[in-house]
Amino acid sequence: MKNNTFSHEFFMKKALEQAEIAYLNDEVPVGAVVVCKNQIISKGYNFVEHLTDATAHAEIQAMTSAFSFLGSKYLNNCTLYTTLEPCVMCAGAANLARIDQIVYGADDNKKGFSKHLKLLNPNIKLVSGILIEDCRKILKDFFIEKR
Amino acid sequence: MKNNTFSHEFFMKKALEQAEIAYLNDEVPVGAVVVCKNQIISKGYNFVEHLTDATAHAEIQAMTSAFSFLGSKYLNNCTLYTTLEPCVMCAGAANLARIDQIVYGADDNKKGFSKHLKLLNPNIKLVSGILIEDCRKILKDFFIEKR
Numbered sequence: 001m002k003n004n005t006f007s008h009e010f011f012m013k014k015a016l017e018q019a020e021i022a023y024l025n026d027e028v029p030v031g032a033v034v035v036c037k038n039q040i041i042s043k044g045y046n047f048v049e050h051l052t053d054a055t056a057h058a059e060i061q062a063m064t065s066a067f068s069f070l071g072s073k074y075l076n077n078c079t080l081y082t083t084l085e086p087c088v089m090c091a092g093a094a095n096l097a098r099i100d101q102i103v104y105g106a107d108d109n110k111k112g113f114s115k116h117l118k119l120l121n122p123n124i125k126l127v128s129g130i131l132i133e134d135c136r137k138i139l140k141d142f143f144i145e146k147r
Numbered sequence: 148m149k150n151n152t153f154s155h156e157f158f159m160k161k162a163l164e165q166a167e168i169a170y171l172n173d174e175v176p177v178g179a180v181v182v183c184k185n186q187i188i189s190k191g192y193n194f195v196e197h198l199t200d201a202t203a204h205a206e207i208q209a210m211t212s213a214f215s216f217l218g219s220k221y222l223n224n225c226t227l228y229t230t231l232e233p234c235v236m237c238a239g240a241a242n243l244a245r246i247d248q249i250v251y252g253a254d255d256n257k258k259g260f261s262k263h264l265k266l267l268n269p270n271i272k273l274v275s276g277i278l279i280e281d282c283r284k285i286l287k288d289f290f291i292e293k294r
Contacts, residue, residue, distance in 0.1 A: 048220055049220070051214070051220075052214055052215075052217075052218055052219055052220045053211060053214040053215070053220055054214070054220045054221055054243040054244050054245070055207070055210065055211070055214075055240045055243050055244060060202070063202065064200060064202070067198070067199055067200040067201070067202075068199075068200075070199075071199055072199055073195055073196070073198075073199045073200055073201045074201055087239060087243070088235060088236075088238070088239035088242065088266060089235075089236050089237075089238075089239030089240045089242070089243060090236075090239070091235070091236075091239075092234060092235030092236030092237070092238075092239050093202045093236045095235065095236070096201040096202050096234070096236060097201050097202060098201070116263055116265070116266055118263070119235060119263055119266075
């Protein structure tokens, strides 16, 4: 999946653009896109402060829009790209959505789902570390600025 | 908390009323309410089919409305009453919401969060089995009818 238009890196850049929008809106900069058959069908960024809702994560925003776009209660054949490792809630949502694949950038050692064994449905393909430095840097810059 | 107006049973009956609305709408009958200082601040029922969104669980509907009602990104001092043991996504959402307590009726041995050890934040108080027979019965009746 490297060096072509529809690489993981290509779609992760689109997720990073969403994270940048979050940053500009003074939200923790996490972004996500949902891709179906090489087409971006939805985008989302962290919207917790704006919505005063601690669950308004980028992945949820993107998946909710994807359900709506497809008119389907499942996201089979879809890939969720997210700049940060999903939390337990978002991984649980991906399970329910029967999403095909999750691709993320930076690890989240504190709140990431992967510290809980067997939480993710084993049918969901998992790729991590895509554009990891860019995905980490935007978060690091945000928190340095906040201090 | 028994035999008084604001017992767990009192609020679980309200959650069951939401499950009944789901049933009438041909949705898997699960209902939830969020209670803050003995006041019901939000209600929700399973809305998966209507929204074509596998994540539109009763608990999420109720918590999303509660954030909005309180204008707060956290649900401190709130209790989530739900007729069915929350799934991983909903338990993850309750963690993020910093909810004070979860009270549920029927167990969900298949999709309930409790099969994943240490998933729920240990600060969240947990009560189960409230009106368990009523909470089970509405689900059983629904699935018998569907067969």
